[in-house]
Amino acid sequence: MKKTVLISAPNYYGIDSDIKDAFESLGFKAVLINNFPHKISERVGIKIGNCFPVLKAMINPIQKASLITENESFITMVSRVKPDLLFIIRGDFIFPETLARIKEITSCPIVGYAWDEPFHSHDKKNIDDYRGYNFKNGVPWYDLIFVFDEFYIDKIKKQGAKNVYYLPLATNPNRYKDILVTDQDRCDYDYDVCFIGLPFENRIEMFECLSDYNLGVFGDHWTKHFIRRGQKTPSYYRGRASGETVNKIYLSSKIVLNIHHPQSIEGLNTRTFDIPACGAFEMVDYKKNVERHFEIDKEIVTFRSINELKSKIDFYLENEDLRKSISEHGKQRVLNEHTWVHRMKDNVIELM
Incomplete structure (x- = not known):
């Protein structure tokens, strides 16, 4: 039973x-x-x-x-x-x-x-x-x-x-996965840099510094966030995204940005694992536990400041083969170690 x-x-x-x-x-x-x-x-x-x-x-x-x-x-x-x-x-x-x-x-x-x-x-x-x-x-x-x-x-x-x-948090590879991306998808979501998530001040501060790039930001509550502050919604905000559209955005963009909520001091959000699970190239703000779960610059790329972020964006936009290599290695690491099945099997069910 x-x-x-x-x-x-x-x-x-x-x-x-x-x-x-x-x-x-x-x-x-x-x-x-x-x-x-x-x-x-x-x-x-x-x-x-x-x-x-x-x-x-x-x-x-x-x-x-x-x-x-x-x-x-x-x-x-x-x-x-x-x-x-x-x-x-x-x-x-x-x-x-x-x-x-x-x-x-x-x-x-x-x-x-x-x-x-x-x-x-x-x-x-x-x-x-x-x-x-x-x-x-x-x-x-x-x-x-x-x-x-x-x-x-x-x-x-x-x-x-x-x-x-x-x-640590994890991903569900049945939702975040490498799917077929059509030419129309790539045309719709062909961003230099993309981000999907909620509006927090640390994120907005970084996005304001990326005006030189083709930036696409998606997520909930962005319009409401700026209306409450009496401000105009920025042009880089492209709307909400859910379901397979998230995967299509990740896979069509050259660089997928991941910026943590301030509550993450050492730990990682689910997005850290979702992005590689799709086979996309991730650039994430550095947290201590990135090194625990990934090999930096082989499976994922980190940054510690806006200047470092812009420098690495410039570098990786010019190095497509390297982006693909890091994406593939990151995907294999996540599928082998960082799904919710791994988390529950290795940590929780032994209690039963």
Whole structure:
């Protein structure tokens, strides 16, 4: 009889489903529960609280009521599914007392995975007083915690966790893969440099310095980002991209740029692995763990400053054969070591 993994995760660009698929590929029954970062009422409450802090005492009970309902549903699901492993990703919606109740109804290991910064230090204005502290206060109830960036391990241990380990992010090669790119695709997406992701200030700062290149930037929330600041959306922004279009953009562009969110101190985002999985050429801002997972300049290219980035863009635009060689080596490294199946097989399922 198959063992069962119950996964709780935000619905975030399909990564939650990628992890579910990885468990199923390894022969497990995987049940995925999606929790949503914030309901509309929560988002409105957060904005009001930020603008009028004196009203927080009135808003907090409303925020908590929404989470109580979600926590009760989660406890019910655990009781019904009776999992052999409870795998909680992010965990900011789960009250510590919910974890205590789960401990009373099941003996299965409770494993947490912080796939982004666990204490919201980069996102204080967009988080309520409960989600901002639930994981931190619930840390002692987890049997084991994985985190995407080793930088946060000691910080989590200081909250009372005994077993905290590094678990890098990964890719799903069934989604990010080398696909057929037509002549029309190459015409549509033939950029010197491309990027797909959300608008953060460190990224925008770099893009503003790349006006000499044919730059194509895609992703969600870019127009909204600039409207809120009373600014015009930059011409390098080309629109949203999802599904196979992402692969086509990566494969049609000469250089695929990867710039991390400031929360990544040493660790890597999923894009680090998605890009090579497609067979595309990646240039990424340097993080310590790039060297742990790739051979720099053979499988991936890094940069540490805007001047170095521009110098390397110029060099690699003139060296197509070298780009292809690095792309191929990077692809093989990712497919051999850096898929979600590798992550779950090598780190998680031994707990079962």
